[in-house]
Amino acid sequence: MKRLFLGQGVGLAMRGLRPIAEIQYLDYVLYCLQGMSDDLATLQYRTKGGQKAPVIVRTLRTPFGRRMAFGLALWQGF
16 A cells, blocks of 8 residues: 555656655655665656656654554554
8 A cells, every 4th residue: 555655756756846755654655665765766867857756655644652663563653
């Protein structure tokens, strides 16, 4: 599901928009790393500068003072 958010963000950015792909937990960024490195990071190189994809990937929104736990799965953060 998180790869879908990044993929939609790349598609919208290629159409000229400035999307912000927000991922709920920092742990879920691991699922998007392949898309970020293979698609997003190499897009300008593969199109010889003809296409850019300015996407912001935002994560880790926790209120100040709240405990942040980083586990491999959602239930490990509790």
